[in-house]
Amino acid sequence: MARAGGETDIIQRYFAPLAAGTPGAFGLSDDAGLVHPPQGHELVVTTDMSVAGVHFLEDTAPRDIAYKALGVNVSDLCAKGAAPSVYLLSLALPGTPDDKWLEGLSAGLAEAQTDMACTLLGGDTVRTPGPVALSITAIGLVPSGGMVHRAGAQPGDRVYVTGTIGDGVLGLALLQGEQSNLSKQHKAHLQKRYWRPRPRLQAIKVLRDHASAAMDISDGLAGDFAKLCKASRVGGTLRAADIPLSGAASAWLAEEPGRLGAVIAGGDDYEILMTVPEEATQSFEQDCRAAGLQITCIGHISAQRDGVKVAGKDGQPLHLEHQGYEHF
Template sequence: MSVQRPTEDSLIARFFAPIAGEGALGLMDDAARLTPKPGHDLVLTVDALVEGVHFLPDDAPGSIARKALGVNVSDLAAKGADPSGFLLSLALPAHWTESWLADFAAGLGEASREFACPLLGGDTVKARGALTLSVTAVGEVPSGLMVRRTTARVGDAICVTGTIGDGALGLKLRSAPDWAEALSHDDKAHLADRYLHPQPRHRLAGALRDHASAAMDVSDGLAGDLAKMMRSGGVSALVEAGWVPLSPAARKAVQASPPLLDVAFTGGDDYEILCTVPEKNLDSFRKEADRVGVALSVIGRVVAGDGLPVFRMKDLERRYDVGSYQHF
């Protein structure tokens, strides 16, 4: 006996219209309307998420929704842009259920309110394979003030927000490794949450515009993303590995299995801000980060050269040649 599916129009009206923003026009039209503030540029970013690549089939639908929006808002934040809204394309596999979609929409609505990034429109289609979704996020930045990744300068301090490595370790926990026995229940919950629920640092956007010389978000691993940033600016970096911020849970994991430090530095799924800041701006930047409740750590300096960044570990120096995550 076949299951009667709701129509595309009824899906939109039931699940997505209630969480849409003003510019979405009730999702009753073929396009949304967005008017940027006078004197502002639009900043646009897009990320696609595929089941089995960016999330696992048993991840909660609300978590998938939050990640889909969060990774895009993280990109906007790194450019110094304040979110304006987003478009969603959702390709549902044959086995989708209305309860799954209700939970997905609820998680999406919660994330959009938290990030001040309303739904403006999108498209819902049937997939012939895995669940696939794509978010295009739009932000605004005062004209000419978007923070680029290519403009780091020799002598700048290298800073990161939050902690590094939690997301990658949270993913590894899913396979029940031996080192997990050294972690408490709360430690495991912390790492799992950091993998499932990115925390974009959108509240830091204004401070980045005012103080940073270059910025990007850490999505594909600190070592690889730092190498991208330095290479694009024609410079290199010296990082004090002991200054890279690790959460208490990540530190316990590394103590139990020291090779996990490499996983923390290269594994990705951090969605923290990596930026370079001129020395004269550093104190003001720290104060602004503290004011908006975002932890900030200086981990090294931009140096002249064209080689891979050096991670200094006591008496040793390490260059990570694995790069960052690549799809192809």
């Protein structure tokens, strides 16, 4: 393996180009970055860490690792109604940094930056005796008072999701070697959805204008819906039959209906779950169409005493073995 140079060298070669367009990054040659928030704006800040062997398979291409690591952070910003602005990357590398690996990582970040409208502000590169780990902190902008919260759903609100649910967890199953009779295209679609979360930037303004509550779906729809309801002190029902599926996920479920639970509770969706007051749904749906944002109404919010459930086709609550991904 070609060995990359020292820390300063690595920063200048692989990371400084990612910060070239960032005012306040100073070419990554200072000790900190500077953020100048436009007047009347607040900053939304989120952080997510990805560890090899936990958040991605050990043999994953560095380009994909990078894209996803930034994507999961920017997805959080979008769900809060915040426009992505800058991010910081802390990178822990096993002993011998490899030029080709670092090139791939840098290329993946470059691609993600373009897709996600943000640039690098700063970071830290350290050595680790353990697996590769990336910790990203992403910073977005909202007009003051505009952040969309997890708590805020009210009884009577409609529940919506963006995009399609379950592709990520099915893509992971394929990557882990599970057999399936899906077509090549369907398989490719699911794996790509696992690797390339596409934060819903089109949702940012629509959420600020209409949503009573929102969060991004990372640990599974059912579990994340329960979290949103808990934070809002409400109950709610999701209708399993209305949950939007891709062609690939539909094909898989047609063959193996028992996997529905995994789809609903699987995680790695990086879609947005949101609630909208009933009287606002018409203008909300109109604005989503105008923004090119695919959304589906999948349930409603009720009083806390009604509890949180997922209703099957017969209207009876589905029993889910797990509601979502637990990290411990």
